[in-house]
Amino acid sequence: MARFKDIDGVRTGNLFRVDPTRIKEDPGFNIRIEDDDYEQRLESYTTMYLAGSEPPPLKVYLRGDEIIVVDGHVRRRAALRAIERGAQIKDVPVVQFTGNDADRVAAMLQSGQGRGWTPIELLMGYKRLTAFGWTEKQIAEQVGKTEQHVRDIMALASADTSIQKMIKNGQVSASLAIEVVRQDDHLATATLTAAVEKAKAEGKTRATAKHVTAVRGGASGRDVNRALRDLLNEIRRQVEQSGVTDEDFDDHVFHIEGRFLKTLQMSR
Incomplete structure (x- = not known):
């Protein structure tokens, strides 16, 4: 009988089976927010394990003799939860990942697109890649998005918490x-x-x-800032042209056209 690996066009890969209790997490690495949706997905995978089904392989990398998960944090936790509930899980399929710390973040972002990331999760991921020196173009190419998308998400980086x-x-x-x-x-x-x-x-x-x-009130903060700047410039212009002395300044009447105040009035 022919063996699968001997068939032309078939190659052996880097798929292994590992005891899930040996797989570790890097604290803080996973950008997935642990909300109600996260818990539902965790419970769904746990149910799969308890039913004898097997989710897709986890991506892991070796750090010394430690096995660290890159992609599949929910699946790992689900396997452990299923074991706590009595499931006999000796091992789970894993794929060995090779690459540096930035590559691991990029891999996590890529693989998580099936379920989808929230904007805040993407912001955390993009900020990490930016800290590694990646450009907006590099990030966009790796996650299959446009540079404008990356710029939009990164605009939130300067927003208040x-x-x-x-x-x-x-x-x-x-x-x-x-x-x-x-x-x-x-x-x-x-x-x-x-x-x-x-x-x-x-x-x-x-x-x-x-x-x-x-x-x-119809005017944005940027409009208001621009209007205030224009108003200040107009006041300076009138002061310079008036030639009024410091002694008479308090009683001098300046005239401001309504166009300089319209935006400010709209922002009330």
Whole structure:
């Protein structure tokens, strides 16, 4: 009888079977947020193991004589949970991963796209790769996204943690938060907080662009900053042209055209 590995076009790979209790995790490596969805997925894999089914292989790498998981953290924990519940699992399939620390992060991001990553999870992953010196182009190529996508996610890196929490809790979408952060700069937190409160007052759990527009009064933080800058420049121009002395300055009347105040009035 022919052996599978002897068939033309078939190659032996790096698939091994390992006792799941020997597989370790690097604390803090996994960017997956452990929320209700995470627990449901963990329980789903646990049920598979208890039923005698076997999820896809884990990706692991060797650190000395330690076996560290790169991809498959939920599957590893599910196997251990199933063992605690009485499952007889002697070993699980694993694939050996070779690469450096940045490659491991990239591999985790790639393999997790099937289930999908939340914007905050992507932000954690992209920030790590950026810290390793990766460019936006390199990150985009590795995760199969556009450079604009990477820039959009990285825009959240400068956002206050309260904004990131709003996204994580589903109170605002990542796309809306990114837009407000770019337009309102340091006023973004106040804008989004007010928008969320307005949505709550309407009995809604998620703020939309409509709520942002309402709390802005039609003018964004960037518009307000620009209007203030223009107003200051106009005041300086009038002061310089007036030739008024310090002695008469307090009583001098300056005239400001309405166009310099329109945006500020809209932001009330």
